[in-house]
Amino acid sequence: MVAVIRAHGLTKAYGDLVAVDGVDFGVEPGESFGVLGPNGAGKSTTMRMLGATLQRTSGDLAILGRDPAHEGPIIRAHLGVVPQQDNLDTELTVAENLYTYGRYFGLPRAHLRERVDGLLAFAQLEEKRDVKVDALSGGMKRRLTIARGLVNEPSLLLLDEPTTGLDPQARHILWDRLFRLKEDGVTLVITTHYMDEAEQLCDRLVVMDGGRIVAEGSPQGLIRAHSTREVVEVRFGSDRNLEVAAHLGGIGRRLEILPDRILVYSDSGEHDLQEIVARGFMPVTSLVRRSSLEDVFLRLTGRSLVDE
């Protein structure tokens, strides 16, 4: 089977600023692929090149086996794009937004009338069918944008930060919808700076920082390779963390001292927490949790993801 995406040395430069700096990756059919990184890592620029709207500066890129530099419209005919900012037509109703978008692809009217019904059901927006877009909540608008991206039955759906700005409940509804697409075999490429999102949705992901890929693998594989099984988070008050950390040598595999807390990378969190207390340091708060992609990112870049 032809790879959905093949990128080799993919680069985008704006003058001296290199937004994407020679990245290599591939995405196979049916795969759910994540691009993880803080703001400014080059995720959205990469996405726009994958969407065959932005031309690369150098390197090779094949989307659905074609070169976007020469076959943009043909590639885009088989893509679904969910941009970071909703750009729905606020003067039209929910159903009209889906219908007109389908018409841009040249899809016949009768076909679209049926298709719109199916997409409204998928997006759980049947009751909002004839409501203007302005009246929708943020989560509903996102669902509509995703449904719009599916109108042409794409082989590849590109989602740029699909849940940024949504409340937790709306995020979970959206994840559920995306999970269904994944089950249906739609190839997904998702950018996010949310660790939990990447862990939930992605089979495989790359971590980007400063326009480069700094790690690649499955969420679990990356955690195994770059972090420990568990993490102990302890807080001693912002002025004491550094001081206490000096006395925690030998506990856990590694310490990470952040301004507000100390992270102890550990094979057994409970055991190491007891050890800290046994040494006479009683944390203000403590938490033992499983390692996450957040820890991987911290390890790889020395920075945390969301605070950037």
Add this chain to the structure above:
Amino acid sequence: MTTAAATASPRARRPAALFVAEYRLRNMWKWRSAILAFGIGNPVLYLASVGLGVGALVDANMPGGVDGVPYLVFLAPALLATAAIQGGQDEVTFPTLAGMIWNRLFFAMRATSLTGGQIADGVLLASAARVLFTTVAYWLVLWVFGTVSWSTALPLVLVSTGAGVCWAALMMAVAANVTDDGGFLSLVGRVVIMPMFLFSGTFYPLSSLPLAVQWIGWISPLWHATELGRWLSYGMPMEPWRILASVGYLASMGIVGVLVARRRFERRLAS
């Protein structure tokens, strides 16, 4: 929904710009009451006030009429051309600013199989439909007031529509370059449209102006459209070279406008 389905999804074979035009017309349909009221109300008000009021005064003081015809007959082709140019401009500048800046809808379109050039073509096509509608409605009102005749209806409507579309093409190219819309439309209204309306021989022959300001008329598409309209409507004398020059001027404006707009849309939406 998998790869096989992508090719299974049926696609119509029509020029893609028509799909954009279809969307624009659908959008205009939402504004149909306003478009209709403006299309009919505007000429009625103009003809009632300027035409009948000023017309009565002019005709009373110039027994031979203006340019050898009653004032309203002289004025009618100019009003028709003005309506066409204004209507055409509205239907390209507002959508272009909206699509590029306000709701970024053109970026959503450009994420489909459409190209920037097709989006530009579609917006212009829909504006042409609007201009044709406005011009026909205007012409009907002019006819009710007895200032135009059926025998010249078709060429007169076509010339005005053509001028409106050519101007729209140019304005679309200009609007596609606007990055900060603060005041762009009102600036165009004050610096371009208003002087054009006042100095294009709309209300009096351009030749009655001092030579120093006549040039505004010469470069104004409105003047060229008005001259052609007067020639067609009541047979105002116009040498063949001047007919060609006016048609050529308007056509060049349209061609340059389309070429620049396509290019500009393509560049701007591919970012």
